[in-house]
Amino acid sequence: MTRHQDAREHTTFGGQQPKAVQKALSMLEAVAHLGPGATAKQIAAHTRVPPATAYRILNVLVADGFLVRVPDLSGFALGRRTSELAYAASSSTPPRSVKDVLDGMRAETRHGLYAASFRDGSLRMADTDPDHESVPATTIARNPHAHAIGKLMLAYHPRPIVSLTSITAHTIVDADELRTELTTVLATELSFEDDESRIGRAALAVPVRAEQGSEVVGGLCLQGGSGRFSRESTTLVDFLRAGARELRGLL
Numbered sequence: 001m002t003r004h005q006d007a008r009e010h011t012t013f014g015g016q017q018p019k020a021v022q023k024a025l026s027m028l029e030a031v032a033h034l035g036p037g038a039t040a041k042q043i044a045a046h047t048r049v050p051p052a053t054a055y056r057i058l059n060v061l062v063a064d065g066f067l068v069r070v071p072d073l074s075g076f077a078l079g080r081r082t083s084e085l086a087y088a089a090s091s092s093t094p095p096r097s098v099k100d101v102l103d104g105m106r107a108e109t110r111h112g113l114y115a116a117s118f119r120d121g122s123l124r125m126a127d128t129d130p131d132h133e134s135v136p137a138t139t140i141a142r143n144p145h146a147h148a149i150g151k152l153m154l155a156y157h158p159r160p161i162v163s164l165t166s167i168t169a170h171t172i173v174d175a176d177e178l179r180t181e182l183t184t185v186l187a188t189e190l191s192f193e194d195d196e197s198r199i200g201r202a203a204l205a206v207p208v209r210a211e212q213g214s215e216v217v218g219g220l221c222l223q224g225g226s227g228r229f230s231r232e233s234t235t236l237v238d239f240l241r242a243g244a245r246e247l248r249g250l251l
Contacts, residue, residue, distance in 0.1 A: 105239070113129050202224060209244075
């Protein structure tokens, strides 16, 4: 048995001391309040703990790394393990959901906003806008070439399309034109539709990535009236990209 282990055995709290932990925590708070160099006498007085008990608990806290002695050994300061706890507490944040992110964004826009996942190559809605008409996932999946979110999926998860159905006079029905469109989506990381799935409707969509790596697992789409926005709508595009960053790892 080492000298350190022997010292630890003689300073460990006993099972007959149910208030020992509370006293130890109050002493940590006292050192934080009094500042580095606080003496055992000051700590005991601050916590109203008998000096003999205070000395014993302080020795345990030093042995465990929650406190350290100042260089001249006249007092105590917070140790490494206390700092680690404080850092963990300050840096941890409650987990957010897709709904949390989109609800916050919806408070900042009058347009419809929804998120879709296509992690496994099949499209599903992760969150739909309760205040705006949502296009069903099955409708988009049936004619992805006519929808901003569908073109996003085709760009990042290519699959053959047997026929390019004309939904409106503006729907892309030429295979070469669609390939050019998907190349633009990949180059700009932005998908756009205008009067292609329905006359009077336009949409912008940006990719959402997995938590690790660069895999695109879904998209965030802003939908509104035709002519309301375009690929050059910088403010709206930046708004979507910021939301996509918050959604990273959530789809």
